[in-house]
Amino acid sequence: MDRRDFFKASIGTIGLLSMGLPVFAGENNMPKKRIQLSYKLYDLKLKHTWTIARGSRDIATIILTELECDGITGIGEAALSTSSRYGETQESVMDFLKKVDFPENLCLLEREKTLEYVDSIAPGNYAAKAAVDIALHDWVGKKLGIPLFKLWGLSKEKTPLTSFSIGLDSIENMILKVQEAEQYPILKIKVGKDNDKEIISSIRKVTKKPIRVDANEAWKSKEVALENILWMQDQGIEFIEQPMPTSHLEETAWLRERVNIPIIADESVGRLKDIAKLQNAFDGINIKLMKCGGLQEALKMIYAARAMNMKVMMGCMIESSVGISAAAHLSPMIDYADLDGNLLISNDPYHGAKVKEGKLILKDSAGLGLVV
Ligand code: MG
Numbered sequence: 312m313d314r315r316d317f318f319k320a321s322i323g324t325i326g327l328l329s330m331g332l333p334v335f336a337g338e339n340n341m342p343k344k345r346i347q348l349s350y351k352l353y354d355l356k357l358k359h360t361w362t363i364a365r366g367s368r369d370i371a372t373i374i375l376t377e378l379e380c381d382g383i384t385g386i387g388e389a390a391l392s393t394s395s396r397y398g399e400t401q402e403s404v405m406d407f408l409k410k411v412d413f414p415e416n417l418c419l420l421e422r423e424k425t426l427e428y429v430d431s432i433a434p435g436n437y438a439a440k441a442a443v444d445i446a447l448h449d450w451v452g453k454k455l456g457i458p459l460f461k462l463w464g465l466s467k468e469k470t471p472l473t474s475f476s477i478g479l480d481s482i483e484n485m486i487l488k489v490q491e492a493e494q495y496p497i498l499k500i501k502v503g504k505d506n507d508k509e510i511i512s513s514i515r516k517v518t519k520k521p522i523r524v525d526a527n528e529a530w531k532s533k534e535v536a537l538e539n540i541l542w543m544q545d546q547g548i549e550f551i552e553q554p555m556p557t558s559h560l561e562e563t564a565w566l567r568e569r570v571n572i573p574i575i576a577d578e579s580v581g582r583l584k585d586i587a588k589l590q591n592a593f594d595g596i597n598i599k600l601m602k603c604g605g606l607q608e609a610l611k612m613i614y615a616a617r618a619m620n621m622k623v624m625m626g627c628m629i630e631s632s633v634g635i636s637a638a639a640h641l642s643p644m645i646d647y648a649d650l651d652g653n654l655l656i657s658n659d660p661y662h663g664a665k666v667k668e669g670k671l672i673l674k675d676s677a678g679l680g681l682v683v
Contacts, residue, residue, distance in 0.1 A: 385450025444605020595622025
């Protein structure tokens, strides 16, 4: 069975499963439509158990999509956060994708109209929407015969360096991971346990690289957060991401007045509409395609953040090269990249944007530039 048959079989399989019927591989019996969306589950295997303040995992299941029209196929992906922080599950993503039924006369080149239709299907479901948005952008790039960065008028020389993330672990293992990450010039360290200072000072002893710190909402008291950040800024930490829970906006604004390194919003920012209220509490935002619903929304967020004089970072979940390449094509517009999801896995289903000594490398091939 080739790749295309597998996707078609997947639609048939999911349909049969939902009807409680036995599962057969092969074509489904539905009449073929001009615009066809199909999807399948894929288990990404992590090189190391991935642990952050909220939980751990060894496998991250993604949902790969294919959008087919006029003989061109666009590839997309939905990836979920550790412990389903944003309320989506594999089932909810597939339920959403099942509902996508593009009008026959729709022109996919009209991205805004196409995505308005996708957005109108149901509220929320942003990872599922991103899976359609990414496949649509890949399709449009292929249709026009240009890489996505050219669609937005960007130059690939301006891609930033990406950080490489070190998940929470024993200090010995975190140091081993730092040593394994020798080829990456910037590190992002996850904290949020009771030995955060010990983690950072132990890592500082073995590397002089720029370090960014992500607390994933772990510090619940503003006094503890202040003490930690003041200590970390003395250790030369470049910035701190989401020190306090999203509900602690006033406390975060209080913190920001008292520290000298940027505070970047991650869990506090999903889509465009969230940015304005964060202006006093945060210096910048971390945009993730899986939180905002895809590239079209991400682009609007970048312009909005710039207008509010905020820094822009792009991050990711544990993702394959599909989602990472999509974000990488927008990365010439941003200040900080944390696009390492595909570097943490051992069975990437595609090759796309690469990382060379930390720098994101984009190809000139059409769309996302993915190769199986
Ligand atoms: Mg984060």
